[in-house]
Amino acid sequence: MELGQRDPVTGRNTTGHEWNGIEELDTPVPRVVLFFLFATTLFSIIYWVLMPAWPLGWSYTKGLLGFDDRAVVAKAVSDATAERAVWTDRVASSDFATIQADPELMRAVTQTGRTLFEDNCAVCHGVDAKGGPGYPNLAAKAWLWGGSPEVIAETIKVGINSGDPDSRVSQMMAFGRDGVLDRKQISDVVAYVRSLSGATPAAGDADRLKAGQEVFAANCVACHGDDGKGKTDMGAPNLTDKNWIYGGDTQSVFNTVYAGRQGHMPHWGDRLTPVDIKVLALYVNSLGGEAP
Incomplete structure (x- = not known):
């Protein structure tokens, strides 16, 4: 087949290639594809010039705008810390009763306490704090060591049967296994x-x-x-x-x-800040209804 032969059906020229009687049309690339190729190429060149883009081994091209994602994130974290400090400083300097008497402060405490609880406590006690086999129901206010915010904060800090030197220690004897009772x-x-x-x-x-x-x-x-x-x-x-x-x-x-039984709760004093422990204690204390 000669190059340039016109296809009788479409009216387009063919390329001169033929497979099993099927002729290949010499169809041009659609203009919309060429447009987007040009647009994306132009965008890439502009981005390379304006923004950090190319690694240089020891550094990278900074771009004319000098944009820095790390600086943006650092500023966002700094701003969030400053915003949080408005009420966390009050929590740190106030006693539990004063905090509980302040509805506005307790709203911030409850919101943050819920996040702390879900991140650190929900794996054992559940998102709803109702526990499960081997894990106390914190919403029932059936406290093992006492349910005041001060006592809860101490329990969170030192744990129960944990590795903390001041850990709370509790164990129930194995009355049958050890032959105390038949x-x-x-x-x-x-x-x-x-x-x-x-x-x-x-x-x-x-x-x-x-x-x-x-x-x-x-x-x-x-x-x-x-x-x-x-x-x-x-x-x-x-x-x-x-x-x-x-x-x-x-x-x-x-x-x-x-x-017998010997439960275990890790100590959180090494992982959570004193303010976080205080906030978490207030949140746990607020769960459920009135203490029985």
């Missing part, structure tokens, strides 16, 4: 403990509950108190409410008494 005694005290939180005893369990109460009085009151309401100075939970850390069904309570 299985009948454990079953009896489990029935009694569950009855403290309102669990309905089975018919004919009066003798069992009485025996469980005797086991409780001999082995459990030192930590949980005569009334079973716990002791915050020891981190011993209140057994009379319905807030169970490891589950309140018969088997879960049996496992707790038999094998």
